[in-house]
Amino acid sequence: MEFIQTKLTGSFIIEPKILRDERGYFMESFNERLFQEGIGDRISFVQDNQSASVKGVLRGLHYQTGAFSQAKLVRVLKGEVLDVAVDIRPDSPTFGQHQAVLLSEDNQRQFYIPKGFAHGFVVLSETAIFFYKCSDFYNRESEGGILFNDPALGIDWKLPEADFILSEKDRNLPLLSNARPAW
Template identity: 55%
Template sequence: MNIKKTSIEGCYTITPNVFNDGRGYFFESYNHRKFTAAIGEDVNFIQDNQSFSTRCVLRGLHFQKGEFAQAKLVRVIQGKVLDVTVDIRPDSVSYGVVFAMELSDKNNTQIFMPRGCAHGFVTLSESAIFSYKCDNYYKKDSEAGILYNDPFFNIDWKFPEKELIISEKDLVLPTFKELTEDIIKS
């Protein structure tokens, strides 16, 4: 297992050692002991989620706030996505930093993002099955997000905007500036 730091504090890429032979392949997708030793933190994943998306579907940028914030370990089981993590922790040295990387069933790379990061992805292949482990339960009242095309971040989602398939809910999310103004007011 190869674990590397990203440009976001506490965020890592994890690439497994894949063993191929005439029957196919095998790899260890998660090992709590190795993971904990590598990131220096004991994260207790308690919920697994999976989604299926077709080409050009963009999901994000989502996060949960307050006591229901979630650290996530994400990966692609089938297909290919552009995965995006944004550090929205005001006290972080990487506050406002964006980390984007292609995840696929070919590279088998995963991304661990700590609590306090917004997350999104767009499907680059015809379809994708996306899996993520969370260290906290989902709570509807705590869900929040940032507008996917916020000019502050200038994220290249790899498709013309008119081709992106985005939920109505994600189209009306606040900008990063609006989000930070709300945090300052509270």
């Protein structure tokens, strides 16, 4: 595995080593020792989540606050998504900046998003199965979110906004300037 530090300190794109032959492919998708060495931190994952979505579904931008803040390791099992992390750490030099990563069943990339980031994705293929590991359990009282099209973030979601399929909750999230603090 190759760990590529993004412009947002602490977040990494993880390129797997894929062994392909006439039978298909083999890859190691997670190895705790290599993962912790690669990110330079000891993270334990306690919950795995999976979602299935159709083209245009946009989920996010979500995060957990305080003691329930979550680091995430995300990947796509089927299809293709544009995955986005937004730095919401108040003292970070990259506060309010985002990193977008194309994740697909073809490239098998993973994206590590540390605590203190909002996260979301949009499905670019006809369907997608999205899988992620979380470092803490979900806690409803600790939910936070930011509106996907906040002009201050300047995220290019790669699809026309008219094509998005959003939950009512995601459609009504606040702007970053009014969002719940991460800590």
